[in-house]
Amino acid sequence: MSYLETAQTIINLVGGVNNIEHIEHCSTRLRLSLVDNARVNQPALEKVPGVLGVRVNVQCQVIIGKEVIEIYEAVRQLAEGRQPDAARPGARRQWGPYLIDFVISIFQPLIPAIAGGGVLKSLLLLLDVMGWLTRDNSTWKVLDAIGSAPLYFLPILVAITTATKLRVNILVAVSAVSVLVLPAMSKQLAEGAQFLSFDLLNIAYASQVFPAILCVLFYAQTEKFFNRYSPSALRVFLSPMLSLLVTVPVTLLLLGPLGFELGSGMATVILWLYGKLGFVATALLAAVLPFMVASGMHKPMIPYAVASMSQFGREMLYLPASLAHNIAEAATCFAIYFKSRDRVKKSTALSAGLSALCGITEPALYGITLLNKKALYAVIIGSVIGGGFIGWMAVEAFALVGPGLASISMFVSPTNPANILWALAGAGLAFVVTFVVTLAIWHEEPQATATTPTRVNAFDLNSPAEGTVIPLSSVNDEVFSAGIMGDGIGVIPTHGSLYAPADGTISSLFESGHALSMLTDSGAEIIFHIGIDTIKMEGRNFWPEVTENQHVKAGDLLVRFDLEAIIAAGFDPVVVMVVTNSDRFEVLSPSSDAAVGTQHVMTLKESV
16 A cells, blocks of 8 residues: 555544644654544554554554654644544543653654764764874864754754644744753853843753753743733734743743753763662663563653763663663574574564664564564573673763664764773674574474364355456555455446445545445455545545444445546546455455456355
8 A cells, every 4th residue: 555545544543633642753663642542443553554563552653664754754644734632521631641652752753863963973983083084173073063963952952842742833932942052141141140130040051951841831831821811913923922021031040940950860860870780770671671662661761861961971771771682682583584494484584683783673573572482581681691791891872873783883982992892792792692592492383283163154245346356466556466455356347336245334434535444244354445546536536425333234335436537537446345354264256357236256254
C-alpha cells in the first residue's frame, strides 16, 4: 500500500483522526498521544503491512522501522485540521501517564537536532586528535559553531516543542523564551540587573531546558486569559503584548531560576547515584534496557541526558549502557543468522543485526530477541558484562544519539584519548559474550507437525462486485498481489457498487470511502479496496452506504462509486477482496478469469 493508505489505516485503527491529540516520531516509532487509548484496535493494527508492532501504554506507539518518517508525514497530512474529541464524560486524567506523555512529546523531537550537532562536534574532536584538522583552524571553528548551535539554542527549540504540545502560539512563546538567551539580556544579568527593584539572578540560560518549559507553561495560561478578556478588535496584538509583559518578568524573577535549579538537581542526583553505585549502575541499566526499549519507557531518560549534556557537556550512564545493549542485540542476531536454517529467520536476523549495530534495536527486539527467550537471556548477559566494563572504565558520551558503530565518534573525549578505546573495548566485549552465549544456548525450535483436524467447516463468499474475477496475483499492487495481507480475489467491475459477500459486521470504514473492512459471522476478517491508489481522490466519487459497527446481510450495498470517474482520473478500478486472517482458513478461489454477478466466488474452509 502507499504511505497515505497505510497512514489512513493506522488512523482508523487508533480511533479516528479526532482521537489523536498529538503526533510525533522517533527513529523507528510513530508516537500518538490519544484522547482515549481504549479506542485502539491493537490486534488489527499489528496486522497492517509495514507495522512491526504496537505498544499502548502512555502513548500509542506504532513501530514502523526505517520508513517511519514517510508514515509520520502521511499521518500528519491526513490529520491536518482535526478537532480532537473531548475526553469521555467522567473520565479521570491520570497525571502520571500524562506527565510522561508531556515529557516525551517535548524532548523526543529535539533528538535529531541535538544528535546532528553532537556527532558533528565529536567528529571534529576526532579530526583534531588525529591532526587532520586542528582546533585553531578557521574552518574547524566554523564547523564547531555549527555543531554547537543546537545545544546553545536549546531553550528556543524547547519553546517550539512545548508550545506545539500545548497548542499555543508558537512564535509568541519563542519570543518570550528568546529573551533568556538575548545577548543584551545576558550582559545585563552578568552586570547585576534589576526589575522593579527586584534583583535578577545571573544565570546563563543558554543550553537550559527547564526554564524554557516553565516559561511556556506559564505563557499558555496568560494567553488563554488575555485571549478571553481582550476585545476581539484588539486581540491580535493586545493579547500577545500583555502575555509577553507578564510572562517574561515572571520567568526572569521566578520560573527561570527555579527551572535552572531543577535541571541542575536532576543531573546532579543521577551522577551522585552513579558515584555511589559505580559500574553496577551501568551494568544494571544495560540489563533492563531490552524491556525499557520494548515498552518505549526508555524515553523518560531523555530529559536527564539532555540536562547532563547541557550542564556538563557529557553523559556517563544512559548512553554508555545503551552502547553495550545495542551491540549485544546485534551479536545475538548475527549468532542466530549463522546457526538458523530457516531462511526467513536468517534474513530477519541479518537485517535486524545490522540495524542494531548502527544503534537502532527495535527490529532486533521485535523480530528476534523477544520471540526467543534464550536469545533474550544472551542479550542480558552480554549487556551486563559489557555495560559493567564500560562503567568500570568510566566511559563518557559527548553526543546525544543512539550509540552504535556508525556513531562511535560520540565517545571521543577532548581530554581523555583513551575514552573511545574503552568504549570500543566494552562494545567488543558485549558482542563476543552475547555471540558465544547465543551459540551455546539457543536452539532452533522444531517445526510443529500437522495434526489431523477433527472437523472442517466451509463458508461461501459471494463476489463483492459485478464484473470479471481475477486472481489476486494479477492485481496491479505488489502488497495485494504478493499476498502480504492475505488471500483473496480481484474483480474488474462493470458497475459502481460494492456488496457484502456474506453476513457480518462492518469493523472499519475509511473516511475517503474507498476502503472498508468487515468481520463475517463465520469469523473471516475481510478488507475491501476499491481501485489502486484511489485514496488520492480524497473521497470524491465514493458514497458509503454503511457505518462502522453496522450489521449487514450478504448482498447488501456497502459503497456506491463512480466507476467512470475513477477510470477517467487514470486509476485502476479493480475491486480487491482479501481475507486478512487467511492463516485460519484454507481459501479456495477461482483458478481462471470468470465473469460473475454477485454469486459465489470463494470458499473458506476452517479446520476445527
